[in-house]
Amino acid sequence: MWTTILDIGTLSTMCIGLGLSLLTILHFHDATQLKEWYFVPVIIFLPLLYSLLSVSKLVFGYVCLYFLLAILVYHYMNRKFGRLYFLLSVGVIIGYLSIVERQISMSLVLLICVNGILVYLATMAVDHFNISKLLKTALSAIVMLGLERLSGYFVPRHTPFTFKATMISAIALLIVLAVIHYFYVYLTKRQAMIDELTHKANVDELTELYNLYHLHQDFSLEQINKTMLFIAVLDLDHFKQVNDTYGHTMGNKVLKVFAEQIHQYFIRELGKNNFTLYRYGGEEFVVAIKQLKGTPIRELFAQLQVEINQINIDDLVEQLSFSAGVACLKAYHHDPLKAFEAADRLLYAAKKAGRHQTIVEQIC
Structure with missing residues (x-):
């Protein structure tokens, strides 16, 4: 009795440990790094499966539950990795048995x-x-367990078909699935919390645009910098006056409408994947432009000015307008921070010149 309980505990504990380790690593695996896309998952899987085979060999005298890790990954994590693990499992099982049994038959x-x-x-x-x-x-595990039991009829030395072995495997399997599922639910909830915190840290609460923190993150990524053509800094004209005259509620409303209009305009004119819009300060916005669609940069901002002028907000008498400065990345060897500083200087030059205008760097 105690031996059976110990066998169940040993097998289930090992499977739980291996399953939790594998799912955790794959959950946080960075799929954007192409060089590591398959390398890391393969390297971590091989020793884990070898450990599972060793423990089952120790408990039963033969290997069992050898496709369990592949099944867990397939249903809970990633189908691509699941398919890969099924293929690897076959090779590892054959290799493992070749080592421990010296040689294996072709039938096995x-x-x-x-x-x-x-x-x-x-x-x-x-x-x-x-x-x-x-x-x-x-259901997948039941099929796996059933096939393992049937294997005992074809190769008895490999999988002795006994009621005790079946009972130990089945109970251990139930324990493993319950724990893994609970862990997956926990992991999903924690990830949702992390995503929410990340969203709050990167997105401006009022305008729902990326904020200054996210801007600095993006500007530090070399692969993003090389795709950018222009950086523009926009400032809503006389915003302080609107706040002083109408109050913060109206000021926030004006900022939100202004941000939405800019965002929709660039989506229409450039396509949603060809620019990124950030809220830089109180009434300042930064737009990183990756590609133009035929319209010259000066004309692009001139037309935006026209559309901003046409915005009508209830109870607001003043006409909305903006000042902007635009710098080219190529003039600064694709250094976004230097280009941003140049665009910011051009913005203040536009404000000093009377606002309601965009100054584009001459080299552009």
Whole structure:
């Protein structure tokens, strides 16, 4: 009795530890780094699977639950990695058995390959069901366990088919799935909290545009800097006067409408992927332009000025306008901070010259 409990505890604890480790690492794996896209997941998977095979060999005298990690990853994390892990599992199992048993028969190799294919097909089919991840994983695991038991009929020395072994495997599997699912729910909630905090840290609450913190983050990324053509700094004219005359509520409303109009204008004229808009200060905005669509930069801002002039806000008598400075990245060897400083100087030159205008750097 105690031996059975110990076997269940040993097998389930090992599977839980390996599953949690694998899911955690993959959850935070940076898929944008192409050089590490497959390298890291493969490197971490191989020793984890080897550990699972070793423990099951220790408990039963043969390997079992060997596709469990692939099933967990397929349903809970990433289908691409799940498919890769099914393929790797077959190779690792064959290699492991070749080491511990010195040599293995072709019938056993064929059996492992067939098992891998059938479990993968079952996992892929179950994934289309409109049920929870826990039930999908459980159904896939049941198929895996059933095929492992059937293997005992074909290669008895590899998988002795006993009721005790089946019971230990099934109970351990239930414990593992319950813990993994609970951990996944916890991980999802924590990630949602992190995403919310990240959003608040990077996005201006009033305008829903990227803020100064996000601007400095973007400007530090070399791959982004090389794609930018222009940096412009815009300032809403006489905003302090609006605040003093109408109050902060109206001031916030004017800022929000101004930001929305700018954003919609650049989406229409440039496309949403060809620019990034930031709120820099109280009434200042920064736009990083990646590509123009035929319209010269001066004409682009001149037309924006016309549209801003036409904004009508209830109870606001003054006509809205802006001042802006535009600098070219190529003039500063694609250094966004230097280009930003130049655009900021041009902005103040535009304000000093009477506002309601855009000064574009001559080299542009």
